Amino acid sequence: MTEDSWGIVRKQLLKTVGENNFASWIEPLTVLDFDEGILRFLVPTKFMRDWVSRNFADTILNQFRQNKVAVERVEFHVAAPEARPTPTARAATRAARPAAPQRASDDAELPGAPLDSRFTFDSFVVGKPNELAHAAARRVAEGGPVTFNPLFLYGGVGLGKTHLMHAIAHELQNGQPELRVLYLSAEQFMYRFVQALRDKQIMSFKELFRSVDVLMVDDVQFIAGKDSTQDEFFHTFNALVDQNKQIVISADRAPGEIKGLEERIKSRLQCGLVVDLHPTDYELRLGILQQKAENYRAQNPGLRIDGGVLEFLAHRITTNVRVLEGALTRLFAFASLVGREISLDLAQDCLADVLRTSSQKVTIEEIQRKVSEHFNIRLADMIGPKRVRTIARPRQVAMYLAKTMTTRSLPEIGRRFGGRDHTTIMHGIRKVEELMSTDSQLAEDINLLRRLLEA
Numbered sequence: 001m002t003e004d005s006w007g008i009v010r011k012q013l014l015k016t017v018g019e020n021n022f023a024s025w026i027e028p029l030t031v032l033d034f035d036e037g038i039l040r041f042l043v044p045t046k047f048m049r050d051w052v053s054r055n056f057a058d059t060i061l062n063q064f065r066q067n068k069v070a071v072e073r074v075e076f077h078v079a080a081p082e083a084r085p086t087p088t089a090r091a092a093t094r095a096a097r098p099a100a101p102q103r104a105s106d107d108a109e110l111p112g113a114p115l116d117s118r119f120t121f122d123s124f125v126v127g128k129p130n131e132l133a134h135a136a137a138r139r140v141a142e143g144g145p146v147t148f149n150p151l152f153l154y155g156g157v158g159l160g161k162t163h164l165m166h167a168i169a170h171e172l173q174n175g176q177p178e179l180r181v182l183y184l185s186a187e188q189f190m191y192r193f194v195q196a197l198r199d200k201q202i203m204s205f206k207e208l209f210r211s212v213d214v215l216m217v218d219d220v221q222f223i224a225g226k227d228s229t230q231d232e233f234f235h236t237f238n239a240l241v242d243q244n245k246q247i248v249i250s251a252d253r254a255p256g257e258i259k260g261l262e263e264r265i266k267s268r269l270q271c272g273l274v275v276d277l278h279p280t281d282y283e284l285r286l287g288i289l290q291q292k293a294e295n296y297r298a299q300n301p302g303l304r305i306d307g308g309v310l311e312f313l314a315h316r317i318t319t320n321v322r323v324l325e326g327a328l329t330r331l332f333a334f335a336s337l338v339g340r341e342i343s344l345d346l347a348q349d350c351l352a353d354v355l356r357t358s359s360q361k362v363t364i365e366e367i368q369r370k371v372s373e374h375f376n377i378r379l380a381d382m383i384g385p386k387r388v389r390t391i392a393r394p395r396q397v398a399m400y401l402a403k404t405m406t407t408r409s410l411p412e413i414g415r416r417f418g419g420r421d422h423t424t425i426m427h428g429i430r431k432v433e434e435l436m437s438t439d440s441q442l443a444e445d446i447n448l449l450r451r452l453l454e455a
Ligand SMILES: Nc1ncnc2c1ncn2[C@@H]1O[C@H](COP(=O)(O)OP(=O)(O)OP(=O)(O)O)[C@@H](O)[C@H]1O
Pocket: 119, 123, 124, 125, 126, 130, 155, 156, 157, 158, 159, 160, 161, 162, 163, 164, 252, 288, 321, 322, 325
């Protein structure tokens, strides 16, 4: 066995395993020795040793045999001893590996799951504010030729960036289990980098990051101002782009707006497709709440939610989806603890603090004005005594909107409706809730009024 025959076999392997696999797994192999039919290779990392021996040992062996080189066995040895991996490093290594069935036993010893199994495309509700980000994520998740690199997702807190990244990773791993998808936060990237520096394992670090097919780095703004991490990130990024490997990045703002990020990185990040997740609108929030409530009810079939509660929450909690979800979870937990159905009153009691901070600045006067304009009645009739339906109904609609769009209590609302008793207000709200489920015209009117008032 000579270096020459390895040279020939390498060339043939390039054709057999394909360019990507070759660059990641065959190229880094160095022949250590050949003795009594055993061909030993040096590999840079333990991880690589395991992967290559599992997936490429037979192919390499066959290739030698086809060239009439009498190799009986191939062995792979790690070039330098590796540092004992810490739980975080092990978690990141696990994230680096494709979800192949034979790895289940390995995974058992690893703490936690790197990808949240709930964050899939199926559970992601699409609306106007996130439709482009969703479409781009779907495109990347299809695999295939890289069309934009990197995909850069940005948006405010809790708008679904991480959810979309996990969904991409799940989809890729399900569709192409052989693909090496590495998802990690920028903080983990830095942690691993610093650890590699400390343990003098920087070559292994580079190998690992350059051997992935898809690199996903969440919250990249974290590395701003951290010079050597940025530097390493830049080199990793370039190496992967050069190999035509997909990169997906997320941040809380657009690349150009991340302070402390080197200009060369900013410009690199802008080279692909930059998409933002806009703040949610009412429809999207309602869609998300409906989906979560459905899931919850599927597990707790006895639980009842009054009509209008989800609309109320979607309307009032506008901060971000995480807060919205948290509110719903709290509401469900509270309702099942006290054994009550989820009504508007319960929601207001249980979520008073969340509602206060998300409170909108719509006033009861504005509501009365808009509603009377819409139904073409006089403003004075809102607070007057007339009980004919053409006036009483719009008044009840205004009461309902006052309850669902402001933080005012029932007695306060009563005072603003000509000093009516809180039970009259309650009756009005209930009536509207009832009618909304049967009278689609009324439900539409109310929706429109909401939007007008929100605007
Ligand atoms: N469109 C959506 N459909 C369903 N769930 C959503 C959607 N958007 C966000 N969520 C949920 O909201 C929560 C927060 O989302 P995520 O963690 O992805 O936000 P983020 O944008 O990464 O925020 P941060 O910048 O704080 O990390 C998650 O539980 C996620 O499932």
